[in-house]
Amino acid sequence: MTDCAPTAAARAERRARLLAAAAISLRDLGDVLTPLAARFAERGHELYLVGGSVRDAVLGRLGNDLDFTTDARPDVVSEILGDWAEAIWTAGIEFGTVSAVKDGQTVEITTYRADQYDGVSRNPQVTFGDSLDGDLIRRDFRVNAMAVRLLADGSQEFYDPLDGMADLLAGVIDTPASPETSFDDDPLRMLRGVRFVSQLGFSLSPRTQEAIAAMAGEIERITAERVQVELDKLICGEHPIDALDLLVETGLADRILPEVPGMKLTIDEHHQHKDVYQHSLTVLQQAIDLETGGPDPVLRWAALLHDIGKPATRRHEDGGGVSFHHHEVVGAKMARKRLRALKFSKARVDDVSQLVFLHLRFHGYGEGRWTDSAVRRYVTDAGPLLDRLHKLVRADCTTRNRRRARKLQETYDDLERRIVELQAAEDLDRVRPDLDGNAIMELLGLPPGPEVGAAWKHLKELRLDVGPMERAEAEAALLKWWAERS
Template sequence: MQPVATAVERLGALADSPRIRRLADRFAEAGFELALVGGPVRDAFLGRESHDLDFATSATPDEILGLVAPLADAHWDIGRAFGTIGARLGDDTVEITTYRSDVYDGETRKPVVAFGDSLEGDLLRRDFTVNAMALRLPEKVLVDPSGGLEDLLAKRLRTPIEPEVSFGDDPLRMLRGARFTSQLGFALDPATADATAALADRIAIVSAERVGEELTKLLLSPDPVVGMRVLVDTGLAELVLPEIPALRLEIDEHAHHKDVYEHSLTALTQAIALERSRGHRPDLVLRLAVLLHDIGKPATRRIEPGGAVSFHHHDVLGAKLATKRLRELRFDGDTIKAVATLIRLHLRFFGYADTSWTDAAVRRYVRDAGEQLERLHILSRADVTTRNQRKAARLQHAYDELEERIATLAEEEELAAIRPDLDGEAIMAILGIRPGPEVGEAYRYLLELRLDEGPLGADEAEARLRAWWADRSSL
């Protein structure tokens, strides 16, 4: 949190930038109010940079367009029906919206758009008080009708009006609240948390796409575990991502096993730390895979003779469940496929830790992971959450060794692009066959040889192929 004086100075500097000053002066000269609103004002107090600037004004959309067009490098009116005109002013993207006082019908989260007549009224219809502050321009006067600055200082998320009314109007705000706890490090105030729990089922009127977008933003935040706990504790997760609260398996005195819910959140925290230490940007695929990697456990939980608990094939089932859920949330196909691959493979490493893998097994590990290998490295490491320090050290050493072997084989054999020594054209020429299933069968035979024995060279591969073909033809 920046000191108030520093934040005001930052806001003043932003308002005094030449393009924003020209914009503010142009609106004032035309007799219209203009104010910087929402996120950019909040972020000035948090010491965060903003290049996407939101403004509110007393001007109508047509009047906004007439005032902005001569100043902008580019402009667009795709949001005109909602009162919004967008423009690019140098390095800044701005959206300028007519004051709003929308009305909700209670059946959908889409309001009947109604234009308002005051900045204060516009601010009170926003989601949280910390986003309901504005800086009037060109005067540079802070407007805070609902105590947003006080809530910023207290790191508190509170709605400008009664939370039951706010969330009843737009249930997506409940998901945004969970997301802001992760993005900003703030906490829901008690009344806001209670209203979220009471109105959680209202989330059903929000489209799957918008739910998926909010979950994405939450997962890409600095600490998504905080927001996930809010979703679970308020009951929202039961409706938008029910596989996560289902991980809270009952642990009885006769069948002890790790708390799968807490394990998954700990693994997510560890994966994010590894993501950073290995030089990666926030990775949605990785974070989804880690969060969901054990969702097959509830359905596969079995108590074995002697009281041990097993979860056989939870990796396979988990990949299927994740695919289904992510499709319902409208994630793109590439993301879904990558997440499912990681979940399906997340147990593979533990076989290496327990036994000594051959080079062929290492090659198959790399081949099966494909483009997801680096993510699989992080997931496998993050999946170790045991408090047994000796076991944790053994597993870490085993994975260090596995990565070293992969690196060595990659250098020797171009492991990242494992292919047979002969391609399809060469196979057809050698065997004198036309395109068809037999070519694929021969290709797979050579690929297995490549995985088992490493590079053979074209001559040896041809000899082995001819011998295999002769044996096959004699059957």
């Protein structure tokens, strides 16, 4: 049997190649890094690039946010940055962090830490440390516990006392100390570990995954706001399907996103060998494949949650069938409730829940051509979400029957063509009544008030039903409605 595992020589070669590439990417930032290192050296202090910045430099994905650590205390760091940075802020100074901006780079410099945790919250008792080793061992994962010392002459020294490079080469997420100790100190690290699976494409070490499964309940010590941030980063990563599976397998999802594992209970209505959970992950992946530009969190959340109403609406029909009537209505309410509990913004909650609510409406189109009125309402109800709704509906086609899949896509192509035609003729993106509020008040002799609003709403509904009207037609229709109402 051939052993396909990389040899020690191959691993060493790859390690050297990655470090060389990282050194080059850091030298490209020499105009920022070298003067900064020189300023620290002049004051007798060390400066290290550290954590995710080193990891990303090695992986060739270094961004514009740079993390540093130093033996200098925060007040000294502020002095050193004083006339060097374009802007400084000290909101995190009580935690030893001073941030600044220089030449488009955001730098965050934190004094060595040697914190103690109380085992109840995730808030440490902040204690400044005296050594880089002590600072690195308290970090979340070994791949984030590497450092590069920056010297005044522009040279660099790679420092890896915990062998984080071995984990990086293996694509593994593991903790510096025991995972139980690490997660007891800060349970958010469990969710961060799963998030790195999504962002980096790595896997959890067996001991790390086992510890998360055993300690999943500890995540409830973490505020909803912090959980929300991690979940948003997770779903916007390059490998969110793998990460979501881990959330479910470890039991974290039961604590923070229970509607997702809850979908495992429901076999889909086509009686295929998949459940609604697997269907939803497939829809998420297909929605991602339809994205243009960067990750679209609204589309991704809607794709993941679009069928969460199915377990609550499952009904066994005569003849052995299964139905989920009105699951889109129930699902929209459930999505709104969960996203609110996670403290998402009102705009995010509204957008995702509206997409969940609308995702099934298209399926009535194939039963007979919609009237222009139905198409107008589809566009109007989607509003600025129309492009995302197009993608969600297309992604929701997961049938293995190629003929049926092709027919669904062709039917939606037809709907999109009609939308384009009506948009060109009627400016559907800005559907408004043919008379504005002032014209309504003048015609009916009304002062501002709820009756004007009712008249405006009636005219908008009429506009959706029959399309644009001449002013005289609109006035006649309004007068007729007013007479009947009176």
